[in-house]
Amino acid sequence: MKPTIEIKIMDGRLRQWGLPQYQTALAGAIDLMACIDEPITLRPQEPAVLIPSGIALHMNSSDLCAVILPRSGLGHKKGLVLGNSAGLIDADYTAQCFVSAWNRNPVNSGLDITINPGDRIAQMLFLPVVRPTFIVVDEFTAPSERGQGGFGSTGIGH
Template structure:
């Protein structure tokens, strides 16, 4: 089985119990936890907050990177989502994973130290070499923009 090396920072190991891992045998992502110095923070409506995870990682599989996704319960129920949509953890990044959360609700949201705030999913990455050309091939869609196809 492929593996990822995990380094626990700032006494984060206690927050992760047996370590960073999957909640169930079929989970796609590993839960990242809030690892800030305070007991809790409040994220007001429309505000973003920097939430350190207390971990850094090194994927042991070439061509794989980490992607940070919102937890469905936090996003759908509370309105707390990963601020940039999806965060990218490049395979050669060795710093602490920091999750930027955005409160999309109309009320303040309390985040407690140790709370699961996002999930880390490892996925293959396809790197393509840019090649300058004079034009691109024709398609049925062409250069039509957003909504151009008229399909919902």
């Protein structure tokens, strides 16, 4: 059975622009739009800007979370990425969702990014959450192949 998530429309323009939806039958995430009143220009390497998505969610389940991710084309082609890499929306967060947008282009490149009202700027992926029980131990019950190998220990040259 598919979970049900309540979406509250915080910006009425979404009813005209179109509610967040999956763009294709097999898309994994919904697109989020910039619910801003006027264009915003992001200059290279300046601080990230919080952009309202116009929606709030109520997942009401400890088995779900949402993750805000960059749209790959905007990141690769224009340099628009998320200021926090990815944003986690917990199931008990019910305020408006925001996108932290950042221009990763080099300083003095002249590659400004303009975000217009209604632009699709990020995507939201819903994921299952596993909440394990933690057991404090002095030694692990079984060895692992990697063992104590540190960061990068399974890569090239090791």
